[in-house]
Amino acid sequence: MKISKDALRSARQLFRACVDSSGRLHNSRVKRVVKRVAEEKPRDYIAVLTAFQRFVRLETEKRTAVVESVSRLSNEMREQLRVDLQKKYGDDLTLEFFENPSLIGGLRVKVGSHVWDGSVAAKLEALRQSLA
Numbered sequence: 001m002k003i004s005k006d007a008l009r010s011a012r013q014l015f016r017a018c019v020d021s022s023g024r025l026h027n028s029r030v031k032r033v034v035k036r037v038a039e040e041k042p043r044d045y046i047a048v049l050t051a052f053q054r055f056v057r058l059e060t061e062k063r064t065a066v067v068e069s070v071s072r073l074s075n076e077m078r079e080q081l082r083v084d085l086q087k088k089y090g091d092d093l094t095l096e097f098f099e100n101p102s103l104i105g106g107l108r109v110k111v112g113s114h115v116w117d118g119s120v121a122a123k124l125e126a127l128r129q130s131l132a
Helices: 005-017 027-040 045-062 075-089 120-131
Strands: 064-069 094-099 107-111 114-117
Touching: 005 027, 005 045, 027 045, 045 064, 064 075, 075 094, 075 107
Parallel strands: 064 094
Antiparallel strands: 064 107, 107 114
């Protein structure tokens, strides 16, 4: 669905109203905005809510780090990753740890649109591509 400039502008304004001066998104504000827009149903409100949802999703992804490893990481390793990533992305970053045997070895870390892939599977794929 193509979203009009007016709907996008409105969604951006609503999103800014949900973020405090430190840049943190408040879930309670998001819920109130969605409820109010759904009740009032302003012009093109579906497009506004769609764009607003995208802004909220992108902001949430920027504040969440997904760490994949072949096996469960030790508590020491998890804490070191937490400290290092929070230095780079801020104290409000949350980490999610997953096991992914298809990596063969190493780690894959994703924060928002940033991906660091130090897995053996990625290195093998890069080698395969260079030989092809």
